[in-house]
Amino acid sequence: MEKNQQIENNFTYHAPKDGQPAKYEAIRAKAKELAYLIDELCPSSREKSLAFTNLEQAIFWSNAAIARNE
Structure with missing residues (x-):
């Protein structure tokens, strides 16, 4: 079976590279x-609880974008 590169990337641990921890912190x-x-x-x-939940998700996906694509 041929490997799907997106699946491989999304389900792989991505150790922080230089500069990434500072981006996560920012x-x-x-x-x-x-x-x-809020x-x-x-x-x-x-609604307030959902606002917090979605803010947490935004952080998660932002960090994932950095980890998976840099």
Whole structure:
């Protein structure tokens, strides 16, 4: 069976390369700022919880983009 390169890439551990940890930290820092703003301005609700969940997903996928494609 021929290997699918995207599957191979997506399901492989990608050790951080030079400069990547700083990129991950920059993304997390900005997301944390937004998380605090959401926490301050939004009432406790399902919607607020979803906002936090989707922010976490945005961080995850941003980091995956860096890890998988650089």
